[in-house]
Amino acid sequence: xxxxxxxxxxxxVHPSTHGVLRFKLTMDGEIIRxxxxxxxxxxxxxxxxxxxxxxMQFVPYTDRLxxxxxxxxxxxxxxxxxxxxxxxxxxxxxxxxxxxxxLNRIVNHLVMLGSLLLDLGASTMIMYGFRERENAxxxxxxxxxxxxxxxYIRPGGVREDMPEGFIPKLNEFINDMEKRIDDYEQxxxxxEIFMGRMKGIGVMSTQDAINYGMTGxxxxxxxxxxxxxKLEPYSVYPDLDFKVCVRNEGDxxxxxxxxxxxxxxxxHILRQAVDQMPQAKPVSLAKYGIAPMTGASTAVSTYFPRIxxxxxxEVYSRIEAPKGELGFYIVSDGTIKPYRIKIRSPSFCNLTAxxxxxEGLMIPDLIxxxxxxxxxxxxxxx
Amino acid sequence: xxxxxxxxxxxxxxxxxxxxxxxNTFKTLGIEYVLRIxxxxxxxxxxxxxxxxxxxxxxxMERKVxxxxxxxxxxMVTGPRGLLQPVMDGxxxxxxxxxxxxxxxxWVFTLAxxxxxxxxxxxxxxLPFGESLIISDLSVGLLYLIAIxxxxxxxxxxxxxxxxxxxxxxxxxxAVAQDISYTIPLAISAIAIVLFTGSLSTxxxxxxxxxxxxxxxxxxxxFLQPLGFVLFLIASIAEMGRIPFDFQESEQELVAGFFTExxxxxxxMFFLAEYxxxxxxxxxxxxLFLGGWxxxxxxxxxxxxxxxxxxxxxxxxxxxxxxxxxxxxDTVPRVRIDQLLSLGWKIMIPLALLNLLVTGFLLTxxxxx
Numbered sequence: 001x002x003x004x005x006x007x008x009x010x011x012x013v014h015p016s017t018h019g020v021l022r023f024k025l026t027m028d029g030e031i032i033r034x035x036x037x038x039x040x041x042x043x044x045x046x047x048x049x050x051x052x053x054x055x056m057q058f059v060p061y062t063d064r065l066x067x068x069x070x071x072x073x074x075x076x077x078x079x080x081x082x083x084x085x086x087x088x089x090x091x092x093x094x095x096x097x098x099x100x101x102x103l104n105r106i107v108n109h110l111v112m113l114g115s116l117l118l119d120l121g122a123s124t125m126i127m128y129g130f131r132e133r134e135n136a137x138x139x140x141x142x143x144x145x146x147x148x149x150x151x152y153i154r155p156g157g158v159r160e161d162m163p164e165g166f167i168p169k170l171n172e173f174i175n176d177m178e179k180r181i182d183d184y185e186q187x188x189x190x191x192e193i194f195m196g197r198m199k200g201i202g203v204m205s206t207q208d209a210i211n212y213g214m215t216g217x218x219x220x221x222x223x224x225x226x227x228x229x230k231l232e233p234y235s236v237y238p239d240l241d242f243k244v245c246v247r248n249e250g251d252x253x254x255x256x257x258x259x260x261x262x263x264x265x266x267x268h269i270l271r272q273a274v275d276q277m278p279q280a281k282p283v284s285l286a287k288y289g290i291a292p293m294t295g296a297s298t299a300v301s302t303y304f305p306r307i308x309x310x311x312x313x314e315v316y317s318r319i320e321a322p323k324g325e326l327g328f329y330i331v332s333d334g335t336i337k338p339y340r341i342k343i344r345s346p347s348f349c350n351l352t353a354x355x356x357x358x359e360g361l362m363i364p365d366l367i368x369x370x371x372x373x374x375x376x377x378x379x380x381x382x
Numbered sequence: 383x384x385x386x387x388x389x390x391x392x393x394x395x396x397x398x399x400x401x402x403x404x405x406n407t408f409k410t411l412g413i414e415y416v417l418r419i420x421x422x423x424x425x426x427x428x429x430x431x432x433x434x435x436x437x438x439x440x441x442x443m444e445r446k447v448x449x450x451x452x453x454x455x456x457x458m459v460t461g462p463r464g465l466l467q468p469v470m471d472g473x474x475x476x477x478x479x480x481x482x483x484x485x486x487x488x489w490v491f492t493l494a495x496x497x498x499x500x501x502x503x504x505x506x507x508x509l510p511f512g513e514s515l516i517i518s519d520l521s522v523g524l525l526y527l528i529a530i531x532x533x534x535x536x537x538x539x540x541x542x543x544x545x546x547x548x549x550x551x552x553x554x555x556x557a558v559a560q561d562i563s564y565t566i567p568l569a570i571s572a573i574a575i576v577l578f579t580g581s582l583s584t585x586x587x588x589x590x591x592x593x594x595x596x597x598x599x600x601x602x603x604x605f606l607q608p609l610g611f612v613l614f615l616i617a618s619i620a621e622m623g624r625i626p627f628d629f630q631e632s633e634q635e636l637v638a639g640f641f642t643e644x645x646x647x648x649x650x651m652f653f654l655a656e657y658x659x660x661x662x663x664x665x666x667x668x669x670l671f672l673g674g675w676x677x678x679x680x681x682x683x684x685x686x687x688x689x690x691x692x693x694x695x696x697x698x699x700x701x702x703x704x705x706x707x708x709x710x711x712d713t714v715p716r717v718r719i720d721q722l723l724s725l726g727w728k729i730m731i732p733l734a735l736l737n738l739l740v741t742g743f744l745l746t747x748x749x750x751x
Binding site: 030127187191196367 | 451453626633634635712713714717719721
């Protein structure tokens with residue numbers, strides 16, 4: 001039977017496009033014949049702004065890229081600057097950084113699970129996810145006072161040491177989370193309707209997933225053992241025992257399960273980090289030869305000056321952010337400002353695979369597949 | 383005792399000594415039918431107020447149940463425990479701007495909300511709320527219920543089409559597909575009950591469930607028709623259009639589906655109709671399978687108390703079904719439209735037919751006599 005095709009604009013303002021994303025869908029009834037992604041509604045020119053700020057001034061801008069997981073963005077930029085300028089960071093600061101990164105990974109996955117289930121029509125998980133996120137946010141608030149755009153990690157270390165009472169509260173969170181993840185599994189993973197909506201939906205071959213430049217849990221759901229924490233170990237990850245969570249099915253359910261597994265693994269990392277973290281608070285300034293600021297109360301950060309000039313050169317530094325590979329390419333011309341900044345964000349690359357995943361499926365499948373890609377539009381439009 | 387609420391009202395008026403003098407006055411004037419009209423209008427007014435209060439209560443209850451499941455508070459500021467929240471919602475909705483899209487079909491767009499709301503209230507007419515508490519014991523009560531509940535998809539189709547919005551149209555199309563798929567197993571499961579009672583009257587269906595087996599198991603049809611009950615319940619939730627079957631609106635896919643373009647009181651009409659539907663469909667489930675207002679040993683109560691107690695029993699059972707629907711909504715995600723249709727056509731209809739066949743066979747050979 002011949003039917004007319006219908007052009008539907010899904011977004012830029014739509015309950016399920018996670019911000020301002022627009023899908024141009026050519027529909028045959030409820031079947032998607034063609035899916036085109038239109039981005040750029042949130043473009044803020046962040047990379048250009050970076051070239052107009054000093055190295056230190058740009059740090060708060062990174063918080064706003066992926067606003068669900070600000071710490072990894074902070075850290076990815078900081079790591080690039082540190083590599084560019086050859087700065088060494090105290091060990092305790094590195095452990096604190098890993099704690100924030102892994103906590104933020106859990107927070108990110110909680111938001112992802114909540115919004116995925118909300119996209120599928122089940123509103124309970126987002127409340128549970130945000131309940132646990134709130135506990136983590138309280139920890140973040142203790143560290144840096146912020147509850148969303150956490151600005152804590154910076155070149156040379158972290159802003160200041162953990163406050164008193166942080167570690168007991170963190171342990172409480174870890175113990176609580178372990179039970180909560182079991183609850184989520186009971187609520188979601190074994191649910192027949194959920195499996196019916198996720199299994200065999202948004203399937204893509206491993207080769208395609210690699211070709212589209214997917215990374216992070218979205219790629220690991222396609223059977224690819226690719227985790228920058230293992231491939232190019234950074235910070236104190238080499239001293240920590242953890243495994244890379246991989247699933248082979250390459251469908252929405254696999255991508256969801258990778259996140260569940262990763263949350264458990266992050267808790268495992270957190271436990272180790274708390275145990276192994278040195279109690280001493282060394283300050284490493286030798287390399288840069290700058291005296292500590294007078295009156296400083298803590299000794300975790302490296303008392304790094306606000307304005308400094310890395311030697312001319314370039315660096316591409318990447319980390320395993322919760323959503324995938326997050327990289328900063330920075331070119332220095334030896335002045336106080338970067339000559340060029342380019343960000344490789346995971347959401348952008350992962351998103352490009354959506355048309356391949358959903359053509360021939362239905363609108364509800366697009367929503368399910370899109371939910372498992374875990375996109376934040378701040379991370380797409382920079 | 384009394385055939386319907388009309389007789390109950392006449393009895394009460396007689397009891398307090400008003401009916402005879404008033405009736406005589408009207409008789410001497412030659413307009414005794416006026417009193418009948420007044421009593422019927424009073425009945426309708428009571429029913430209307432009851433329906434509106436129920437709807438308001440359900441909007442509050444839904445939020446409280448969701449809050450309980452999702453570890454939050456729900457309404458708690460306006461009135462004790464937020465009980466005045468539905469009133470405030472009403473005030474807010476009345477105050478909203480009534481928008482009609484430029485290219486909408488104005489008449490159909492305006493008419494559709496009423497067409498959804500009115501049948502939702504009409505369903506209440508043959509519902510047996512308690513012994514003697516029924517507006518009209520229709521001899522084709524069950525048929526009437528199924529027929530009236532089949533009207534709302536037409537109104538939804540009109541709303542979706544008149545909005546001149548693609549999302550609305552898709553929501554409307556889904557509503558029709560869903561309704562056709564689920565009315566069939568719904569009706570077939572109900573027919574199995576009719577085989578037992580030999581009547582379509584809702585009162586007779588409830589009366590047939592009076593009494594007990596072995597002195598303690600209530601003679602409810604759920605025990606004779608467990609499969610029919612499950613099928614009827616699933617189909618009812620689909621008819622209500624609630625999660626996991628809320629395709630017509632499905633916020634995450636179709637923005638708000640058929641009522642995307644509606645605002646203010648027109649939107650409220652859809653909203654109220656949904657809750658009226660929730661109550662009436664749950665009441666039908668109770669009437670057909672859970673014994674309606676009957677309860678073991680209810681006949682031992684003093685006759686004067688029976689209408690009141692039976693009303694209480696009916697409401698408790700109905701709210702239990704409503705609670706189940708709300709609980710379900712908070713627990714499961716939405717199925718996909720093709721999954722819904724294949725469930726309806728490939729599983730529920732064959733099972734309902736099988737259920738009917740087995741029931742008929744067992745009745746014929748005398749197992750259930």
